[in-house]
Amino acid sequence: MSLTHREFAFDTSDFERIKLTLYKVAGIKLANSKDSMVYSRLARRLRALGLNNFSDYIYHLERNSNELEHFINGMTTNLTSFFREAHHFEMLKQQLMQTNGTSRIWCAASSTGEEVYSIAMSAAEAFKSLAPPVEIIATDIDSSVLHIAKEGIYAKNAVSALEPIKLKQFFHKGRGFNEGKVRVVPELQKLVRFEKLNLTDNNWGRVKGPFDVIFCRNVMIYFDKKTQSRVLKRLVTFLKSDGLYFAGHSENFMGASHMLRPIGKTAYKKVCDSGNAKK
Ligand SMILES: C[S@@+](CC[C@H](N)C(=O)[O-])C[C@H]1O[C@@H](n2cnc3c(N)ncnc32)[C@H](O)[C@@H]1O
Structure with missing residues (x-):
């Protein structure tokens, strides 16, 4: 000390x-x-x-x-950014374009919202529409970051690395009190439902599976091995067979090959017979 x-x-x-x-x-x-x-x-x-x-x-x-x-x-540590680990969003677009009907996506430790709005922007780009066929749920244990995420207002430097076309399509310039900031367009906000959820709780309340895609990135690193394995096992039951799971850059699931098979850098597909959640 x-x-x-x-x-x-x-x-x-x-x-x-x-x-x-x-x-x-x-x-x-x-x-x-x-x-x-x-x-x-x-x-x-x-x-x-x-x-x-x-x-x-x-x-x-x-x-x-x-x-x-x-x-x-x-x-909690809430570090995040738009299009962090950009390759995941390219894979997401490919998957969305191959899916018939509405895709359900869970962003399971969404922090201040940059990750979930990156998901929403990717869906909009995949379908060339601000109303793509997706249902997105964003959760976090921290109520203050969820509040920021719902508001969707960001400092200009948070979006400075985005391509100008994305800025133009997906953000409005802030005015008055929000001068110098940007706000996510309401159409994207409407695609996302925010819920407070503790991944280590036994009850995940209003979040019901199955999902086509789960993003659970850069949160498992804060858990010990026992908790990681319990949470991962449960998350996988919330995935459809063949569903996509995206992990953080330093999270790997070498001992979970019976549940998830790697399909790229920190991207996995559910192994079909590894079980589903009781909804
Ligand atoms: C480092 S941020 C990662 C944000 C985002 N997923 C990313 O990769 O950019 C970790 C987030 O996990 C959340 N978190 C920590 N423990 C949690 C738990 N038990 N259940 C749900 N979320 C948790 C924190 O509040 C924080 O917002």
């Missing part, structure tokens, strides 16, 4: 209790080196609540179910 002077008392036992709580409520396994990160992410909650030390914060957290939401929102 770092010895630099801190505004709030925070010791190893506080860190251990926070680590345990985060693991229990979100499946997120923190490394021992993450104490400074925990401190800086939660210090603003202590300030907001007028508390003097982490021990009092943990006491408050354990007795106020409302605080849990702030705690989770503070502790």
